[in-house]
Amino acid sequence: MGRAARTSRTILAATALGAAATGAGLAAQRSALRRLQFRPDPYAGEPFGSVRGRPVPVRAADGTRLYAEIDGADRTDLAIVFCHGWTLTQDSWHFQRKALRGQGRLVFWDQRGHGRSDGGGRDGNRLPRLAHDLAAVIDATVPDGTPIVLVGHSMGGMTIMRYADEFGAEIGPRIVGTGLLCTSSGGLGALPLGLPVVLDRATRHLVPRALRAAGAGSAAIEKVRHLGRRGSMLVEDLIAFGPDAGPAAVAFAEQMLAETRVDAFTEFLHSMVTHELISDCAALDRADTLVIGAEHDLLTPVEHSLKIADCVPSARLEIVPGAGHMAMLERPAAVSGLLLDLVQRAHHSLAA
8 A cells, every 4th residue: 555545544534533523423513513603602793813013024044934013013111922822823812912002012923834924844843943933033023122021822832931941041131921821841642632532542643643644735634624614613612612612712713723734733733742841841930930721721731731830930820710722712801811910020020
């Protein structure tokens, strides 16, 4: 059997497992969609992704074009740089972008292969690369001498942890604060994602292998991903959100997922689940660090937030009740309030 045939069979098997895990059958899907659509929605009609800033072009160290925006470009007293998660864009910070306006120079950027940023080469879609992308964003958007608070969700939090590992001299003197939301310092390959034991054991090994084998530009993966938008939305709701998330927020997250480049989708997933240790987090103890977990997070469970907090003795740990992995979209007031406190602490510390 040739490699292409083996890859196709692996992808089909992975797809079948996904269908079984989410409730295969058109009737079941329709029923689940109805339940989601009739769920109370506090953010119905919210213009997600409509808040824009001044565009700034960024060139990564390997030449990849990254897209960033700045709010409050006249501010040099403090910069807050936001790093989004896997399969999202800078627009995932929609509520926080509005809540923190006026608190300093706000910088938002799209990770490579996401949103308006270009994709890097296949070997570029690895967690270590993101630390250097963040360094390039800081160089292009934050004036020399301006203190910085870094905020990251999920893969964005991993980006910050890797940055702290590789640019440790910046942590404390220039990076005065970090906010890590629903993220992990390693061990993601062992997560069950709420699946039955048999499916968990199979998908843990099969799905990353299938996605890795498919590689960049796989027409098969693209077709499955875009033709199955309803099923994708149900999976998003089941795995990435808490039990009472509003349909509008779920649909917005699924839209960002559907628009993520397939090479970024597959390669970053593979990188995250195969890094047993993403960071030891030691350097973060030199900055004011806030770790935020979410009660119903299946992708980076509360235990992962606890582990990060244990590794950073000075860190403050907060758990958002009722929320899943997309806490900033589900419980925006709670997340924005915690981040606002982090930013105000930075202002007070710098003024002292």
